[in-house]
Amino acid sequence: MWFFSKASTPINLGAELVVELHNHVLPGVDDGAQTMQEALQMMFFWAEMGYQKVIATPHQNTFMNASEIQLDAAEHRLRAQLQEQEIPIFLTAAAEYLVEPELQGRLPSLRTFGPKRYVLIELGFWASPVGWESLMFQLYQIGYTPVLAHPERYTFADRQTLKSWYERGYFLQVNLLSLARAYGKEAQQKAEYLLEKGWVHFLGSDMHHSGQIALVRQALAHRLVRRQISSLLNPTLL
Numbered sequence: 001m002w003f004f005s006k007a008s009t010p011i012n013l014g015a016e017l018v019v020e021l022h023n024h025v026l027p028g029v030d031d032g033a034q035t036m037q038e039a040l041q042m043m044f045f046w047a048e049m050g051y052q053k054v055i056a057t058p059h060q061n062t063f064m065n066a067s068e069i070q071l072d073a074a075e076h077r078l079r080a081q082l083q084e085q086e087i088p089i090f091l092t093a094a095a096e097y098l099v100e101p102e103l104q105g106r107l108p109s110l111r112t113f114g115p116k117r118y119v120l121i122e123l124g125f126w127a128s129p130v131g132w133e134s135l136m137f138q139l140y141q142i143g144y145t146p147v148l149a150h151p152e153r154y155t156f157a158d159r160q161t162l163k164s165w166y167e168r169g170y171f172l173q174v175n176l177l178s179l180a181r182a183y184g185k186e187a188q189q190k191a192e193y194l195l196e197k198g199w200v201h202f203l204g205s206d207m208h209h210s211g212q213i214a215l216v217r218q219a220l221a222h223r224l225v226r227r228q229i230s231s232l233l234n235p236t237l238l
């Protein structure tokens, strides 16, 4: 049995975000949580913060590629542990796909989440992948709704580019970890810029291990999170 500590439950915004949608909590399937214990620590944190649901998004690309069976097994094992340990939070699993040529072959059976068949898509950090915008269009045509993961982290995207992505209608998911400066000042400032403008659709953690809990907790208290929380779409994923 896990007990919530009163000291660590300040006014928290997890209860308003309701759903955490970008993380690597499934144990042993990618570069995220490696043990059940670590995954449970992360799940406990989200429950303590007031979230009701966690959508796990393990990497699925040529470098990290668990089978459907492995993903389902990890999800079920973690869910069983949540029940056993009485951690009051619901778990489902989708995936995070990297834009790469091999993604084409996967398009018929992407793992989705939420009411609009959202698919979490990430780009390489250093260079804009050739043809990625036509891939976004293709995803819409097939009936998916792509969500661009952590736009603030792409070094090739300046503010003008971020603006153009928003104006083109892309759904944008900013990392809480960016707001806590986990990836440096530039990513933090771009995350703040997107929030200031009201261009963020989803806030996710992108947490990979329990050592990042303190930073995510810190980010949840960010003034811009408080200010923009009512405009975010996280609760629609419940």
Ligand SMILES: [Fe+2]
Residues within 6 Å of the ligand: 022, 023, 024, 096, 206
């Ligand atoms: Fe991620």
